[in-house]
Amino acid sequence: MENGTPESLSLEGKEQKVFKVILLGEVGVGKTSLLNRIKDNKFVEKTQITMTTDNCCKVIHHNNQRITLSIWDTAGVERFQSLTRSYYRDAHAAILIYDVTRQSTLRHISNWQEDVTRYCPQAIQVLVGNKIDLKSTVEDSQGCKVSACTGAGVDDLLNQLTANLVTKFNKKQEYVKNLTVTLKDSINNDGNSNNDSRKCSC
Ligand SMILES: Nc1nc2c(ncn2[C@@H]2O[C@H](COP(=O)(O)OP(=O)(O)O)[C@@H](O)[C@H]2O)c(=O)[nH]1
Numbered sequence: 001m002e003n004g005t006p007e008s009l010s011l012e013g014k015e016q017k018v019f020k021v022i023l024l025g026e027v028g029v030g031k032t033s034l035l036n037r038i039k040d041n042k043f044v045e046k047t048q049i050t051m052t053t054d055n056c057c058k059v060i061h062h063n064n065q066r067i068t069l070s071i072w073d074t075a076g077v078e079r080f081q082s083l084t085r086s087y088y089r090d091a092h093a094a095i096l097i098y099d100v101t102r103q104s105t106l107r108h109i110s111n112w113q114e115d116v117t118r119y120c121p122q123a124i125q126v127l128v129g130n131k132i133d134l135k136s137t138v139e140d141s142q143g144c145k146v147s148a149c150t151g152a153g154v155d156d157l158l159n160q161l162t163a164n165l166v167t168k169f170n171k172k173q174e175y176v177k178n179l180t181v182t183l184k185d186s187i188n189n190d191g192n193s194n195n196d197s198r199k200c201s202c
Pocket residue numbers: 025026027028029030031032033034044045046047076130131132133134146147148149150
């Protein structure tokens with residue numbers, strides 16, 4: 001996945017593209033809930049802090065192409081320490097999430113945007129307000145609106161993101177042997193090799 005090129009794999013003559021998408025935002029905005037909604041189409045009221053990077057692969061059909069989004073959650077790391085560069089590395093898109101019931105989470109989005117600009121400048125940035133099943137208290141709310149709780153807006157978000165990814169990154173194709181997306185050192189040892197590689201479970 002160099003130079004922002006999506007990984008591609010030929011499966012039974014059909015090429016698949018894999019884009020890495022990372023979830024970002026303050027603690028409690030609903031990153032893990034959104035991942036659960038995308039992964040299992042369910043809402044777990046009390047999400048667990050596992051401290052292991054979680055991910056899922058979501059296949060989106062776009063213009064007769066199968067596009068795979070490899071979506072990564074911080075799994076609570078941001079609660080205790082800053083995210084490492086390897087979390088951002090080679091990301092094609094960053095979903096920047098705020099909570100429509102907490103103004104401060106929208107204010108802090110600019111910090112996450114700065115990190116994206118620093119560590120994965122090629123990534124498309126998508127601003128998303130979560131928890132629209134609740135009454136919004138955020139003034140001047142912006143971006144896509146979703147609810148991880150009800151699922152509202154989630155398909156639209158993924159379809160729109162996929163269209164934008166294809167438009168931006170489709171120019172060059174690269175074939176790789178393995179669909180697996182490796183995320184090394186996602187929590188510790190930033191930049192150093194580590195046997196604790198975490199692989200996309202798709
Ligand atoms: N009502 C409502 N609650 C949500 C929604 N998404 C997440 N939550 C709740 O917000 C809290 C934090 O969610 P979580 O996914 O752990 O946030 P994270 O820290 O960003 O991963 C949990 O109590 C969730 O049940 C949503 O769309 N609607």
